[in-house]
Amino acid sequence: METKKVRFLPYDMEIPVAKGENLLQTAIAAGVYINASCGGEGVCGKCKVFIEKGRVESKRTEGLSQAEYDQGYRQSCQTTILDDLEVRVPVESYLDKRVLERIRQREIGGRSPSHHMLEHLVEGWCYDPLVCKYLLKVDPPTSGDRRFDLSRLLVSLQKRILREYTERPKDNILPSLEKGGRFEPITVDFRVLHALPHVLRHSNWEITATVVHAGVHPREGMQQLTRSKNPQLIRVESGDTTKRHYSLALDIGTTSVCGQMLDMNKGQSVAESSDYNAQISYGDDVITRIIYSQRPGGLERLQQKIVFTINHIIKDLLKKVGISVDDISYIAVAGNTTMTHLLCSLDPKYIRESPYIPVANYIPPVRATNLGIDVSEHVQLYTFPSVASYVGGDIVAGILASGIYKKSALSLYMDIGTNGEVVIGNSEWLITASCSAGPAFEGSGIHHGMRATTGAVEDFRINPVTYEPMIITIGRVKPKGICGSGLINVMAELFEAQVIDRSGKFNANLPTNRIRKGEYGDEYVLAWANDTQINQDIVITEPDIDNLIRAKAAMYAGCAALLESTGLKASDLHQIIITGAFGNFIDLERSILIGLLPELPLEKFLFIGNGSLLGATAICFCRNMVDDAERIAKMMTNVELTEYHPFMEKYIAALFLPHTNEAEFPKMNKRLATLQQPKLMRGVVA
Ligand code: FES
DSSP: OOEEEEEEETTTEEEEEETTOBHHHHHHHHTOOBOOTTSSSSSSOTTEEEEEESOEEEOOOTTSOHHHHHHTEEEGGGEEEOSOEEEEOOGGGBOOTHHHHHHHHHGGGGOOOOHHHHHHHSTTOOOBOSEEEEEEEOOOOBTTBOOOHHHHHHHHHHHHHHHHHHTOTTOSHHHHHHTTOOOOOOEEOHHHHHHHHHHHHHTTTEEEEEEEOTTOOOOTTOOOOOGGGSOEEEEEEESOOTTSOEEEEEEEOSSEEEEEEEETTTTEEEEEEEEEOGGGGGOSSHHHHHHHHTSTTHHHHHHHHHHHHHHHHHHHHHHHHTOOGGGEEEEEEEEOHHHHHHHTTOOOGGGSSTTOOOSOSOOOOEEGGGGTOSSOTTOEEEEOOOSBTTBOHHHHHHHHHHTGGGOSSOEEEEEOSTTOEEEEEOSSOEEEEEOOOOGGGGTTTSTTBOOSOTTEEEEEEEOTTTOOEEEEETTSSOOOEEOHHHHHHHHHHHHHTTSBOTTSOBOTTSSOTTEEEETTEEEEEEEOGGGSSSSSOEEEEHHHHHHHHHHHHHHHHHHHHHHHHTTOOGGGOSEEEEESTTGGGOOHHHHHHTTSSOOOOGGGEEEOSOHHHHHHHHHHHBTHHHHHHHHHHHHEEEOOGGGOHHHHHHHHHTSSSSOSOGGGSHHHHHHHHHHHHHHHHHTOOO
16 A cells, blocks of 8 residues: 655644545544535535645536636545645635634633522522532441442442431432432442452442432332432442542534533533534535435444544543543533434434434433543443434423423523524423524525634624625634624625615615626625635625525524414513524624514523533533433424425515514514615615
């Protein structure tokens, strides 16, 4: 096998590779992130790189223009390595991880979710950790006491747990025990037995026992519990290790993965870390990933990639907190149905085939090392139960965190993104739907769309007289594209300034050279080439606006259809909770102006940051939440919008700015009418 070297610039990373390897795969292997929105199908052109040195064989497909090809650009997914190479990854192809820091900083006012904050956000929350460490003095055997090692340990442990309950005056468990309630037997992880005799004797019978409580307390009159719900002894260690007791909360998103290290003694998150989901190089959305998983070795590769990302995050968190991997006792994961399947190596094939059946909605806790996660062997990994193919554990976790399932007032929960999800309900019922808004809000399918990384236009204003733009980018650098929240701002501003009309068509008669005819129809120039990082004009085109209108219409129609299916109106909503990395950044008023969100008083809207991660944190700190998560998943009725006829009607009605039915947006329409007045007087509009 002939080996070649590939050096990636500006990372200055070099990797040896077999001649004939694919360049995108090589970048993935080298840990170089390259946008590969179409998963290597050759359609999107986002994976283009510049070959600075060396020979390659490369096919040009529709994703790359002839002019770019002639300049030396190649689509990395279509390129075979023939020689030692120097490859430059252009700014628009490369994913900048620093922006994930921005996502975290804005979350929940930048506060870390200590248990005090959880108390504020999650109704009925109490600090009662799911996993506990107990320091035990075990009676040594004597000639008169010949009980087995395990029996004597369990007696000490049971007493210790009982004492814990008695020390809590407010706990409702003690009275039930006093009245003859039964203490559920402790189950034991088989592997504990291997270590037990040595640990007991080497530590002079003083040990630390780690127990997973799994959220079930003994209660009077309670039926026999299933075995998996009993407290389970998962580890014994010599001496006192109770001070070193941490759990990990993870939100596994299709685009990025966020993790928090939780100090189980303090009831506090002590560090956070995020990274792009390394599966990103195999496609942008869950459908592309499912398709990829059906290739030979595809499922295995995707599983390894997500584990690679998780391990990377764990390493980073351990470094930040200054603890050893051995100090982690538990992992709670919230992910959508496909991500959960891929993590657990479950075939996601039937998620995308009618009638859309996942393998399981509840996956029992598994040993994290069995999945390849770099933690100690005793660590269990819990995944949130899911509801349906496109309503996953991330939404269940978010509902748990939002607390809407405990309130009598009606709430709407919205996770805005490619797989937009909405949930409506209260303590009595929950109804949910997945809106499939498409990838426009992630910047995909938009001519100069990009993810929310450095250089993405995030805010935009337009001078209503001259139509000159003012743009603000992430990182305050020259622009290289427009991210999802930026697109909403751009569209809202263009609409308010009447550069586009209610159907998203450009007003070509305005006195500005910013509006022009482009390759794809009318377009507005946000930045001239020499003011950008990509040396080309950054524009928003009429097809882009069409895509965005379709995406916002899907989200809005999803909410409207769900409300109608329950005989309710938007005005019946007491609260609207917005979550998701993208949702976290949207401008409320502008989102209402374009008809993405219902027109309701702004004080009814609440941003909760990353609801899924908050749910995963809540479950680690409060064992009762395990039961609550299962209850939420069971409570939720999923509505398949594609099979619900009024949805299509509502969708078509929403393909207008802000909406065909003016009565649904009375204030916005009034505002638009008054804004129009001074312009007419100035004679700006013909
Ligand atoms: S064209 Fe290469 S990943 Fe899309």
